[in-house]
Amino acid sequence: MSPRRTDTGGRIDRLKTIRFTFDGVAYTGHAGDTLASALLAKGVTLFGRSFKYHRPRGLLTAGVEEPNALVTVLKGEVREPNIPATMVEIHDGLVAVSQNRFPSLAWDVHAVNQLGGKILSAGFYYKTFMGPVIGPLKGTRFWMFCEHFIRRAAGLGSAGSAKDPARYERMNAFCDVLVVGSGPAGLMAAKAAADQGARVMLADLEPRFGGSTNWSAETIDGAPAAEWARRTVTQLEGRDNVRLLPRATVWGYYDNNTLAALERVSDHKEQPARGEPRHRYWAIRARLVVLATGAFERPLVFPGNDRPGVMLAHAAERYANEFGVLPGERIALFTNNDSAYRAAIALKKAGAAIVAIADVRSELSPEMRKLATEAEAEIFAGHAVVATEGGKALSGIKVQRFDMVTGALTGDERSIHADCLLMSGGWSPTIHLASQAGAKAEWNAARQAFLPPKPMQQWPTQHWIGAGAFTGSFSTAEAIAEGRAAGLAAAGGTSTPAALPTVEAVPGDPDPAPVFEIRAKGKSFVDFQHDVTAEDVRLAHREGFVSVEHLKRYTTLGMATDQGKSSNVPGLAIMAEALGKPIPEVGTTRFRPPFAPVSIGSLAAERFGDLKPERLTPMHDWHVANGATMYSAGLWYRPMIYGLSGETIEQAYVREAKATRESAGIVDVSTLGKIAVQGPDAAAFLDRVYTNMFSTLAVGKARYGLMLREDGFAFDDGTTWRLGEQDFLMTTTTANAGKVMQHLEYFLDVIWPDLKVHVTSVTDEWAGAAIGGPKARQILAACVTGTAVDNATLPFMGIVHGQIAGVPVMICRLSFSGEMAFEVYSGAGHGTHVWEALIEAGKPFGLVTYGLEALGTMRIEKGHVTGAEIDGRTTARDLHLDWMLSKKKPFIGSAMMDREGLIASDRLELVGLIALDNRPLNGGAHIVEALDEANPQGSIGHITACCYSPALGKHIALALVEGGKARHGTRAHVSDPLRNRFGPVEIVSNHFYDPEGTRMHG
């Protein structure tokens, strides 16, 4: 016999059939099914292979804590691994595959690992692959050699390599009360708070609100619990102070009551609606949080407890009552507490035979005996399950008399034929969020569980109230009372005299017997997902691991994607027993975010795709319309090349750079950071900020300036123009514009508040075009009015004001390309107008537009530095900019720049390189004195920028090399094992082209 769908019952829609595939086989299910329930309904019991031993595994749970039934969902090229089948809602066209098996789930070659189970114990890999102490595979190198093979055999699903085309969103939300969990406690809390007029958010990770009401057989106010829940949800839906978030896992609890949630918006749909994201990341700031997150049922630890067909008692109850699926025909139960008897009744009612109830307790209450009789089950009080039988599905169990106090097994084993075994080892409140918020859990001996602390022990910046099973109050009546009280308190209301809903429930004692493990022969699993057995825990203890944090890391107990939701407490209990200490003395590990796995896409939502902010220069549309290939640089988009048809990138930039040096070229420099530095003390301020003098700069002139950080390293460079006595326009590199602004603001606000200076970012107010080349001046002369542009009026570093095409412009003669060049600034709104006028004026002179590639090429030829060289590790001296370090005044960084280490002779210094084998060089490649391709070593520096130089007709590079200047004229080699590029280079000055600057000075 096997699992099957019941004819009636469950919250699924039998009239709606849904088609999907699992491991290539077509299946059908119904609306409301999860992948787990739909497959179980079709008799599928084998869902995956275990992590280490490749043991066959089936469903253990019905919810988010599922450790076994992990699948990979395929959407087009995109694969998402390690999703619990219990959390996948089926939809037409769903494609899911099982994991960690080869060649197939039913026939897996690595299952041979089970035979070696004695060897593959905790720490096996650490111990075995330490490697010899000498030789080619010494130490970790041996591990690295073996790891490749081990990784293939062990593990979970594999991640895909295709780009994820899905859309993700981030939402910031604010509310008075956030209720996490929508069981009876959460629903009552949300309703009570909403009735007080509070702004309420209610989040649940399941698609259906109601929590346990969806599968319990209880009644509330005379109606089935699920109906009561649906009514309550309907009431909440109609209110505009309530926001309901189904399918939303609250996974992080941060300072000041900021919580993070992941809403799975469209995973359950065949196609997302137009504009609908796949996931939405909610950052919720709540005045108060009600934690009504319920509890997880614990497995019992006994030999063979991982065989497909062995599942948690409440999970079976859920499959029967919520999904109309019977997990077996002949069902046995194994429990240490009363809650499992509910499952017996539920499954009996749904049509299964309950063949046996093994209870570790020898004394059973009359109520439980009555329930067992009602279920027509044979009772084995004071018994334990000591073995399970069957291969890929359960065929039977063995029970034996068990002494709860000594743990001793006596008497004969008795075999019972069963195709499904339900186990219950008690319940652990879901205290993860409270633990994240800093709450220290307290062991409750009666409940045999860690309970959250009372609210007054909370941290000052987090405010939450617990309700229901989360607090250890496992009955629905208590959940309802606590939920309402929590909702009222959270909303600042006072107690209401209105009667609470009445609950008719199956009786039961919430306290389990303190039994976690049955010690008998065979593998007893504690952590199902990481294949950690009880024996592994004891082995760790024997080897001296006494702290739970060490135990966790050594055995990897609780470190799989389920984060030990079902295994934590049993693992601790076994460790405590081994140590001979009570559980509270062993303590528990602290839970950290996320509560459940979170898609990376959701965390990066606003940084990708159509939500990513972008900065466009005023001439952006012109560039795009005129064939530019745009390049993203930070938030900016800049032309990389203006390629002609059929041109490669290299052909395009070589043409652009060559034409610029031969006639003229123009480039958009609007992205340069621009800061207006104004006020009576502006010049004095700049003297402190820059290494060189600015107070001596004449009005109408510009100067190249260098800034250091306080620690004496180079920070940024650029030209600053003196527009008036108290009025400077500072330019910064594109990348550092924001940092320089903050740097200036910090010194003005914090260090020198007495200086009368204002700094204003004006980057976006100005459009800039740099026009350079032998014919640049003629082009300007042809279009600029209101001023002359000859050498006398506009000398090197001079500034003039004039008009182009009727628009006011400011022109400064300065050069990055090394040619006679001018930067033309106009109001941003006039940018394209001026740009087009310059292009028009340049036509007779052969003016070309050039992009970042040609710009970079010409700066490398000139040996100018950029962020690649000012990388935070270089000093002014390293970059041969020491001529800019004024000795006449102190400046930021002057006190620290002469430290011993910063003036040492073996520092990396800027040099030029020429490839002697006439092949392209690579950025990041290392420079070595002697080439050793087999064993790359002895780096003396690295390449920071490289290009083919049309001016030199060679492949050249800038590099930072130890004692660089002293090596001019010597040979070295590039050593780039990653890209397999080795070859000889000559070390030369970084000034490759026109070192005297005759072209630029004219």
Next chain:
Amino acid sequence: MLITCPYCGPRDVIEFTYQGDGNRERPDPASQNFEAWNAYVYDRLNPAGDHNEIWQHSGGCRAHLRVVRNTLTHEISSVAFVRGDHGSSARHKAEDKA
């Protein structure tokens, strides 16, 4: 974390930029006392408890704030403008609005 800017009101920490330990004292610019410079650039108090810090409201009014924050709990016990005169005028404005 929530920082209450004296000018803008309570704002999320993502609007702010941490600008370092507020206990540092910058030596006189012309000072050659290397020990003092070294302490200013590299030494940090790193207390477990209340810490005097400088934050810039970079995503808002861009003022620099002296924030006393408990490094264990992230509780913020005081926020004030670093620059006194700036502070008083801004506070004045905030009161006008209220």
